[in-house]
Amino acid sequence: MNQIINKKVKFLDLGLKDYKETWDFQEEIFAKTVALKIENRKLGDVGQQMTENHLFFVEHPHVYTLGKSGELSHLLLDEKGLIEKGATFYKINRGGDITYHGPGQLVGYPILDLDNFFTDIHKYLRFLEEAVILTLAEYGIEAGRIDGLTGVWLDHVEQQNPRKICALGVKSSRWVTMHGFAFNVNADLDYFRNIVPCGIADKAVTSMHLELGRKVDEKEVKEKLKGHIASLFEMKLIG
Numbered sequence: 629m630n631q632i633i634n635k636k637v638k639f640l641d642l643g644l645k646d647y648k649e650t651w652d653f654q655e656e657i658f659a660k661t662v663a664l665k666i667e668n669r670k671l672g673d674v675g676q677q678m679t680e681n682h683l684f685f686v687e688h689p690h691v692y693t694l695g696k697s698g699e700l701s702h703l704l705l706d707e708k709g710l711i712e713k714g715a716t717f718y719k720i721n722r723g724g725d726i727t728y729h730g731p732g733q734l735v736g737y738p739i740l741d742l743d744n745f746f747t748d749i750h751k752y753l754r755f756l757e758e759a760v761i762l763t764l765a766e767y768g769i770e771a772g773r774i775d776g777l778t779g780v781w782l783d784h785v786e787q788q789n790p791r792k793i794c795a796l797g798v799k800s801s802r803w804v805t806m807h808g809f810a811f812n813v814n815a816d817l818d819y820f821r822n823i824v825p826c827g828i829a830d831k832a833v834t835s836m837h838l839e840l841g842r843k844v845d846e847k848e849v850k851e852k853l854k855g856h857i858a859s860l861f862e863m864k865l866i867g
Contacts, residue, residue, distance in 0.1 A: 630673055631668065631676070631679075631743050631744075632676055632677075632678045632679075633743075633744050634678045634679060634680070634681065634741075634744050635681075635744055635745070635861075635862060635863050635864055636680075636681065636863070636864045636866055637681040637682065637683050637738075637740070637858075637861075637863045637864065637865050637866065638680065638681065638682045638683070638866050638867055639682075639683045639684075639685075639854065639865045639866060639867040640682070640683075640684050640685075640867055641684075641685045641686070641850065642684055642685065642686040643686070643687065644686075644687045644688070644689065644731065645686050645687070645688065646688070646689060647688045647689070647691040647693070647716065647718060647729060648716075648718065650684075650686055650688070650737070651718070651720065653684075654684075654737055654739060654806050654807070655806070657680075657682055657739050657806075658739055658799075658801075658804060658806040661679055661680065661739065661741055661804045662801055662802050662804050664677055664679055665679060665741065665743075665802050665803075665804065666802070679741040679743070679744065679804075680741075681738075681739065681740045681741060681744060681863070682737075682738070682739040682740075683736065683737070683738045683739075683740075683854075683857065683865065684736070684737040684738075684739075685734060685735070685736055685737075685850055685854075686735050686737065687729075687730075687731055687732070687733060687734070687735065688729040688730060688731075688733075688735060689714075689715075689716075689730065689731070690713060690714055690715035690716070690728075690729075690730045690731075690819060691715060691716045691717070691718065691728070691729050691730070692705075692710075692715060692716070692717045692718075692726060692727070692728055692729075692822070692823060693717075693718050693719075693720050693722075693726070693727055693729065694717070694718070694719045694720065694725070694726045695720060695722045695723050695724035695725055695726070695727075695797050696720075696721060696722070696723060696724075697723060697724060697725060698724065698725035698726045699725065699726075701824075702725055702726040702823055702824040703717060703726055703822070703823055704821075704822050704823060704824070705717075705822045709822070713819070713822065715730075715819070715822075720807070721799055722797040722798055722799045722806075722807035723797055723798060723799065724778070724795070724796070724797035725824075726823045726824065727795050727797065727810060727823070728810075728815075728819045728820055728822075728823060729810055730815055730816060730819055731814075731815070731816070732812075732813055732814030732815040732816060732835070732837075732846070733810055733811065733812050733813065733814075733815040733835075734810075734811040734813050734846065734849060734850060734853070735808070735809070735810050735811070736756075736808045736809045736811070736853070736857075737806065737807060737808045738756070738805055738808050738857075739804065739805060739806050740752075740804070740805050740861075741803060741804050742800070742803040742804070742805060743803050745861055745862070745863070747803050749798075749800055752798075752805065753778060753796055753798065754773075755857075755860045755861060756796060756808065756809050756857070757773060757778075757779065757780050757794070757796065758856070758860055759853055759856040759857045759860055760780045760793075760794045760809065760811055760853065760856075761780055762856045763849065763852045763853045763856055764780070764793070764836070766852055767836065767840060767844070769782065769793075769836065769839055769840070770782070771784065771793060772784040772785070774787070774790060778795075778796045778797075779792050779793075779794055779795045779796050780792070780793050780794035780811075781793070781831075782834060782839065789832065790831050790832070791831070791832045791833060791834035792831060792832070792833050792834070793811070793812050793833075793834050793835060793836070793839075794809055794810065794811040794812065795809065795810045796808070796809045796810075811849075811853070812833065812834065812835035812836065813835060813836045813837065813844050813846050813849050814835065814836070814837045814843055814844055814846060815835045815837075817833055817834070817835060817838065820833045836849070
């Protein structure tokens with residue numbers, strides 16, 4: 629079966645939006661895309677419909693999320709503590725352990741049919757990391773990867789004080805992706821003290837504003853990051 633290739637990606641900035649509401653929104657689009665791919669496979673080369681791709685940027689109110697492979701003990705708050713922090717908590721269906729989302733953090737949710745690009749989850753994750761690395765380089769921040777760990781790190785070579793600035797956690801089915809990355813731009817890092825971030829106890833978390841010593845223009849960061857994602861994936865962003 630030859631799939632109709634579509635490299636157009638609908639982009640939408642959701643602003644500040646509740647985590648569960650956004651998760652439900654993702655799930656709806658994800659399910660429709662997977663269902664369409666199943667239907668297309670039944671149809672063969674005749675009568676196929678083109679699958680769509682989406683990229684959402686969003687900020688969430690304070691929330692902790694635990695992936696399928698995570699341990700509940702990595703959340704260091706009980707229910708009362710969550711209320712005191714004004715935070716919510718969800719067990720979700722992405723890979724990875726526990727992480728935090730909140731204002732000042734740029735969260736990206738690509739819902740892509742990778743059959744339109746390349747069918748390689750490892751490459752997909754590396755491209756998302758690379759887009760963040762290239763964005764940080766425009767601000768004079770050198771970042772990279774640490775073997776065996778996902779995400780984007782500072783002091784990734786010498787590792788005297790390695791610090792994670794962007795976490796990744798994704799889900800995929802039939803090469804359709806959901807969930808994505810969390811990039812600390814102006815995030816309140818105090819909230820990370822209430823978890824063992826991504827299950828890694830011996831490494832710190834950082835943000836652009838901490839590294840640069842100033843608040844960062846989040847709109848500018850979004851535009852730079854969008855451009856790098858589009859270039860790496862050879863996609864055409866719509867919207």
